[in-house]
Amino acid sequence: MQLKISSLTKHYPGVAALDGIDLDIASGELVALLGPSGSGKTTLLRVIAGLLHADNGQVLFGDVDATRLSLRERNVGFVFQHYALFRHMTVAENIAFGLRSRPRSRRPDKATIGRRVQELLQLVQLPEHGGRYPDQLSGGQKQRIALARALAIDPGVLLLDEPFGALDAKVRVELRRWLRRLHEQTGQTTLFVTHDQEEALELADRVVVMRNGRIEQIGTPDQVYHAPASPYVFEFIGRANVLEGRVEQGRFHCAGLQLDARDVADGAARLYVRPHDLVAADDADAALHGRVRAVHRLGGRITCEVEVDGQPQALEQESFDAGLAQAWSVGDQVRLRPTRYAVFP
Incomplete structure (x- = not known):
């Protein structure tokens, strides 16, 4: 699904968290929002998700104006940095949660939900873990399950907020390469937030560099690294x-x-x-x-x-x-x- 952001603003007292953001994301594209703390990247992600409402501007999912729609109505998959798995539920129950929470008229039957859960467990390469609980998983496994739960509802857009921030360096590298392969399999329109330049350059089709609520540059990883549009981008991405x-x-x-x-x-x-x-x-x-x-x-x-x-x-x-x-x-x-x-x- 195509995602279009137009003239998006979000202000807090004395601070412009988003200051006129314009961004087009093509269907099936994997895009990184990159910037330091306070640059506006997480605020932008949450406005797109419907977790926050913008002061002005427009969010379009395809031809649908989603600006005032709720999180549920937008049908987005959201993956948090710290997994946010339900500890009292098994892995299979966590994945199925979004489907089971749908209104009765739109809720799949039990057998269909079971098949979907098994498909996703296979997809995230954890087919034998459905009966386990989150506390029995490693950090990397928890993040895979969080991703499977987000994919279960067949979202139009997948949003990830610092998805590897809670993992150690080696697991982070392994998981982001796995996520790139998964993206190539699913073709899911994906937007993820990171402050890790290496992560953005390795994983994304395009990188959106943000600063003080504005976009400094949009381009492929090679473009933002080798042809920075400003001194800020040159110094922020890589060493200079x-x-x-x-x-x-x-x-x-x-x-x-x-x-x-x-x-x-x-x-x-x-x-x-x-x-x-x-x-x-x-x-x-x-x-x-x-x-x-x-x-x-x-x-x-x-x-x-x-x-x-x-x-x-x-x-x-x-x-x-x-x-x-x-x-x-x-x-x-x-x-x-x-x-x-x-x-x-």
């Missing part, structure tokens, strides 16, 4: 080096470095570059000149801190092999150039 300099006649100048910046007006500017996009330079006349302050090794990753004259902070240069970077030592004089970068006024 920032260099102070000037743009003159379409060229960025800084500490001996000159780079193309034809789309930026003349004047003070900043260059943003990822640590892994800084490489050793052969040309001494078109490079950053610096001194290695520290070298850190973590597995196959080598990170060098490089002090550059006139810059308030050391740069990070990162390599994933044992080549030139491994030969650098503290105190070495080095030359660097960015292979990919962005310049902002």
